[in-house]
Amino acid sequence: MTKLGEDVIGTSGIAPFFKVKNADDASIDAPENSKGEALRTWVRSLSGFPKEALVRSAKTGDTLRLVSDKDPYLNGQDAAPCPLALQSSGMIASFMNEIPALAKIQDVEIRKLKLIQDNYSTMKGSMPKRTLVGGAEIIDLPVEINCDLEDAKL
Numbered sequence: 001m002t003k004l005g006e007d008v009i010g011t012s013g014i015a016p017f018f019k020v021k022n023a024d025d026a027s028i029d030a031p032e033n034s035k036g037e038a039l040r041t042w043v044r045s046l047s048g049f050p051k052e053a054l055v056r057s058a059k060t061g062d063t064l065r066l067v068s069d070k071d072p073y074l075n076g077q078d079a080a081p082c083p084l085a086l087q088s089s090g091m092i093a094s095f096m097n098e099i100p101a102l103a104k105i106q107d108v109e110i111r112k113l114k115l116i117q118d119n120y121s122t123m124k125g126s127m128p129k130r131t132l133v134g135g136a137e138i139i140d141l142p143v144e145i146n147c148d149l150e151d152a153k154l
Contacts, residue, residue: 010079023063033058049076112146
């Protein structure tokens with residue numbers, strides 16, 4: 001199968017992930033921060049499947065660059081993590097931030113916290129025939145926590 005587009009990520013010589021130093025020069029602004037954290041994300045296609053995202057935090061003002069790609073089976077270059085890997089990482093990081101934040105609000109000391117997130121995706125059809133349909137299944141999120149709450153309150 002012929003790959004779609006060029007390997008612009010792998011051949012660019014630019015790190016796939018970094019903090020953008022001149023986001024203000026590029027007119028990348030953050031949304032209003034009305035609920036503690038707000039993010040604005042810009043995404044563009046680099047060449048076929050490779051995508052570049054710039055994510056700006058209203059809380060910190062920082063802008064990060066992230067790239068994603070698909071594997072050769074899906075006609076990508078496999079030069080960066082797939083989009084679902086980035087999404088899964090963001091989801092679990094969000095949970096790992098929110099649980100301690102809620103514990104702090106309720107004055108609960110967490111002595112140990114471990115989350116294991118399993119995401120499941122589906123594919124039916126064929127990429128070369130352009131009949132591929134992707135889907136997502138329910139996420140499994142076992143939680144191991146050591147704190148002084150009874151199960152019902154926890």
